[in-house]
Amino acid sequence: MTLGIFDSGLGGLLTAQYIKAYAPGVRILYYGDTAHLPYGDKSPQQVQAYAQEIVRFLLEAGAEGIVVACNTASAVAREVIRTEARDRPVWDAITATLQQFKAEPPAFPLGVIGTYTTIRSGIYGEAIRAYWPGAQVAELATPLLVPLIEEGFADHPATHLILETYLSAPSLGGIASLLLACTHYPLILEAIERYYAQRGQGCRIYNSAQLLAQAVVTNLPAATSSVQGEDTFWVSDYTERFALLAARFWGSPILLQKAPAFVGGVERKW
Ligand code: DGL
Numbered sequence: 001m002t003l004g005i006f007d008s009g010l011g012g013l014l015t016a017q018y019i020k021a022y023a024p025g026v027r028i029l030y031y032g033d034t035a036h037l038p039y040g041d042k043s044p045q046q047v048q049a050y051a052q053e054i055v056r057f058l059l060e061a062g063a064e065g066i067v068v069a070c071n072t073a074s075a076v077a078r079e080v081i082r083t084e085a086r087d088r089p090v091w092d093a094i095t096a097t098l099q100q101f102k103a104e105p106p107a108f109p110l111g112v113i114g115t116y117t118t119i120r121s122g123i124y125g126e127a128i129r130a131y132w133p134g135a136q137v138a139e140l141a142t143p144l145l146v147p148l149i150e151e152g153f154a155d156h157p158a159t160h161l162i163l164e165t166y167l168s169a170p171s172l173g174g175i176a177s178l179l180l181a182c183t184h185y186p187l188i189l190e191a192i193e194r195y196y197a198q199r200g201q202g203c204r205i206y207n208s209a210q211l212l213a214q215a216v217v218t219n220l221p222a223a224t225s226s227v228q229g230e231d232t233f234w235v236s237d238y239t240e241r242f243a244l245l246a247a248r249f250w251g252s253p254i255l256l257q258k259a260p261a262f263v264g265g266v267e268r269k270w
Helices: 012-022 044-060 071-085 093-103 116-121 123-131 145-150 157-167 185-198 208-218 240-250
Strands: 002-007 027-032 065-068 090-092 110-114 137-141 177-180 204-207 232-235 256-258 261-263 266-268
Touching: 002 012, 002 044, 012 027, 012 065, 012 208, 012 240, 027 044, 044 065, 044 071, 044 116, 044 261, 065 071, 071 090, 071 093, 071 110, 071 116, 071 123, 090 093, 090 208, 093 123, 093 208, 110 116, 110 123, 116 123, 116 137, 123 137, 145 157, 145 185, 157 185, 177 185, 177 208, 185 204, 204 208, 232 240, 240 256
Parallel strands: 002 027, 002 065, 027 232, 065 090, 110 137, 110 177, 177 204, 232 256
Antiparallel strands: 261 266
16 A cells, blocks of 8 residues: 655654554655644644645555644644545544554543644644543643754753753643654653653653554555555755754655645745
């Protein structure tokens, strides 16, 4: 099966990696919207406009299903994406997380960290409380983490300080589980685990990229066995830095190809 995976940038390559690890027979068409990142502080309408065009592009390129690796796009554009994908399967981070949680419920109170737009949407709390009424879910925007991770500061004192500032927020006090609701956060998983270990606070950490990949492979059509064609990785803007970031998230260098950048229905000519 050929899966179209998209993200605001290159963090979604982690999700793509997990999918490849679980289902090596899948072919990946990846689109990183590097011309427009970050999505995390954009309006829902703007993210929806980008997502719609990207899904159209990926389907035209041969995607048989769409994986929305970006939590922000999952939070505010899932309906638009489903409509655009018509009869093709769509996996988004919110639906996938809920599906995995239904199979193995998290301990509450649950903390959720992500971008401004993801957290402002309130979607995780809403979806979880719709299934477990009264469940305690504390959602906190942690916008400084993405730039730190992209700077390669996974184990830097600055990251530990910022993490401490965020994770010690009163709203996250006493949580029993924490959901990392952003493509990038798996890269600081160890730092987050260390934060709780040092305080002797038992807190189970959930990685939404992994939950999404698990949901994808669980629901793949049975015929998904052989790869037809190469994996392809597009970005809507190319710089050397994006190439470095791609290597960091994928784990080894990959060839990034320049794709069209879309502006709310209009293809931008470069
Ligand atoms: N990919 C985004 C997410 O998972 C994080 C980066 C951004 O803000 O664009 O929410």
